Amino acid sequence: MDVRAPVGPCATTPNADVAWARPDSKGEQSRLDDWCSATGEPVVRRLAVAPLPTDVIREASLGGGPAPADTEVIPTFPSIPIESLTVATWNIEVGTGDLVRFLDEQIGYSCESGRVHGANTQTPFVLLVQEAHRASRDIPEIPSGVSLPNSIGKSDDHASRAEIVTIAEQCGLSLFYAPSMRNGAEADGEMPEDRGNAILASIPLSDLSAVELPLETQRRVAVAAVAHPPGREPIRVVSFHFDVAANMLRVLTTGNSTRLRQGLGLARALDELDNGETRLATIIGGDVNSWSEKETVIRHLSEQFPESPRATAEGTRGGYPTDHIFVRTFEGSKIALDESSYRVAPLEYGSDHRGRLLTLNFSDE
Helix, strand or coil: CECCCCCCHHHCCCCCCEEEEECCCHHHHHHHHHHHCCCCCCEEECCCCCCCCHHHHHHHHCCCCCCCCCCCCCCCCCCCCCCEEEEEEEECCCCCCCHHHHHHHHHCEECCCCEECCCCCCCCEEEEEEEEEEECCCCCCCCCCCCCCCCCCCCHHHCCCCCHHHHHHHHCCEEEEEEEEECCCCCCCCCCEEEEEEEEECCCEEEEEEEECCCCCCCCEEEEEEECCCCCCCEEEEEEECCCCCCHHHHHHHCCCHHHHHHHHHHHHHHHHHCCCCCCEEEEEEECCCCCCCCHHHHHHHHHCECCCCCCCCCCECCECCEEEEEECCCCCCEEEEEEEEEECCCCCCCCCCCEEEEEEECCC
16 A cells, blocks of 8 residues: 555645555556545544543542532543543444434433443543545535446435534534545535545544555545543554445456455555554454455454454344454553453444444553
8 A cells, every 4th residue: 555645636635634545556546536536525523632521520620529519620631541442333324324322322422411421421432434424515516527426315215314524513523534435416406425434533533544445346445543542542443444346347357355455455554554663552443344254354354453353243234244343452552352342233223234332441550
């Protein structure tokens, strides 16, 4: 992978906050540029600090003792190390998934109050989203001669859709969104849309990277960021989406190794982002589009990410185990996967996928 700023349409007005990694093949880059030319720029929403509940801040500010209700508390973030981090991945079917309800019921985060509730009030989260969509007049006109993918979600059956930038603002979350493709052509008067992958988090994100995967059927852009859990080592988090199948030309060219090429391309790009120097614990999650938990791409990614939970056959899209999370730590890391926490959400929440979730625990030893 070529870890540099891209050339062509994606770089005409590049987002300075985002680094890019692309396949080395100039032929693939040219075709990827055609897809990119119909999309808008990535969206970044910064969250400088992750505020704790007021009572926790008050007790920390006053040496641990409770304070009268009328005590003025400066809402700064004390460096209290957290004990765990929730990580989830979910394909929201271009906004038809009810993100607000999913956050509330599966992660325990209230968009209304902007905080985690229930028993885990000090547990931040990272949500890796696939098929997020953005509607904006800033998305360019469709260039002449560029073919578009079919739109998803623009039907009467999907009348209520959550636009990813609006959700991030409504819920007070960090956001990194990068489009992979236009969400079809819009009718007269409709807002232009693109769709791709996103990271939503209740903690700050930095070191943003967009990774264009090897081209098979459609342009796929994985998004990577470094998440900063309070008082703990940073973790690289990645949201990705692989193609379900290749067209006949690609089958003849690559032997139908569609998802394996994309998976290995992603792993290689992430290694290059580390530059062989700073090794970060890395969590990648997304829609593999796998038909079985025994597929070659899952075996290879599990080898690349050796602390991954065991892939299960439990269906996340109908009866198929399409969605997975992979984990890699390093010697000296104080992060450990709670294997028993790896689970599938019981509901689809309006999407055609169910999310997967896990918990990472931190130690002081």
